Amino acid sequence: MLKNATKNRPIIIGVTGGSGSGKTSVSQAIFKQLHGHSLLMLQEDSYYKDQDEKSMDERVKVNYDHPDAFDTDLLIEQINDLLDWKKIEVPVYDYAAHTRSNEVIIKDPKEVIIVEGILVLNDPRLRDLMDIKIFVDTDDDIRIIRRIQRDIEERGRSLQSVINQYLATVKPMYHQFIEPTKRYADIIVPEGGENQVAIDLLVTKVRDIISS
Numbered sequence: 001m002l003k004n005a006t007k008n009r010p011i012i013i014g015v016t017g018g019s020g021s022g023k024t025s026v027s028q029a030i031f032k033q034l035h036g037h038s039l040l041m042l043q044e045d046s047y048y049k050d051q052d053e054k055s056m057d058e059r060v061k062v063n064y065d066h067p068d069a070f071d072t073d074l075l076i077e078q079i080n081d082l083l084d085w086k087k088i089e090v091p092v093y094d095y096a097a098h099t100r101s102n103e104v105i106i107k108d109p110k111e112v113i114i115v116e117g118i119l120v121l122n123d124p125r126l127r128d129l130m131d132i133k134i135f136v137d138t139d140d141d142i143r144i145i146r147r148i149q150r151d152i153e154e155r156g157r158s159l160q161s162v163i164n165q166y167l168a169t170v171k172p173m174y175h176q177f178i179e180p181t182k183r184y185a186d187i188i189v190p191e192g193g194e195n196q197v198a199i200d201l202l203v204t205k206v207r208d209i210i211s212s
């Protein structure tokens with residue numbers, strides 16, 4: 001039984017997987033194919049804790065792949081607000097500065113809400129808010145190659161810093177906290193955003209829920 005859809009509330013879809021697995025691509029593909037419905041995409045990364053009090057040297061050493069790095073309470077509070085059809089103020093995260101910016105973005109509630117991030121199935125309180133849970137499953141070697149490209153091009157990182165971070169925190173935290181959440185997924189999507197069959201099935205399911 002779907003938790004939210006039956007109560008005339010927004011449908012919450014959680015999309016998780018390791019860094020570089022294709023979570024954003026899968027979420028965007030679902031988003032694109034669900035045109036005609038009102039949609040909102042929330043990224044767990046927006047809810048990284050503020051590090052303003054720390055120096056840059058200290059910020060670089062933070063483990064950004066541990067659940068403690070996120071303000072999950074705020075994410076849960078805001079999803080509950082959306083379920084009550086209330087507006088939310090989403091923080092804006094700056095990867096280069098490793099902290100939140102001073103801005104927030106106001107988002108209106110929508111019929112379908114996609115919540116995407118590495119640990120969205122880790123906290124039972126968050127997991128329990130989701131109607132459909134998806135795990136994007138991509139091999140470690142592909143993910144690190146994608147991450148090197150992205151972090152250098154888009155997040156202001158050096159090759160050496162990406163490698164150091166991957167070995168120190170990204171990889172061990174994936175195996176400790178992210179990969180174990182696969183067992184909670186309703187659907188495991190291999191090949192991420194290129195898996196058109198999986199995307200079509202998901203979109204059909206969401207349309208069924210909305211029209212039922």
Ligand SMILES: Nc1ncnc2c1ncn2[C@@H]1O[C@H](COP(=O)(O)OP(=O)(O)O)[C@@H](O)[C@H]1O
Nearest residue numbers: 018019020021022023024025146191192193194
């Ligand atoms: N199936 C795929 N085949 C090839 N490249 C992909 C695929 N899925 C994602 N990518 C690319 O890999 C990078 C990381 O994908 P992204 O969706 O941002 O992952 P995540 O959100 O899990 O970190 C992006 O540059 C994206 O274009």
Ligand SMILES: Nc1ccn([C@@H]2O[C@H](COP(=O)(O)O)[C@@H](O)[C@H]2O)c(=O)n1
Nearest residue numbers: 018019020045064065095098099118170
């Ligand atoms: N200051 C930060 C904050 C986060 N990260 C890394 O981002 C990854 C999650 O984002 P994806 O889009 O890749 O899912 C996570 O693995 C963190 O290591 C960072 O490097 N710096």
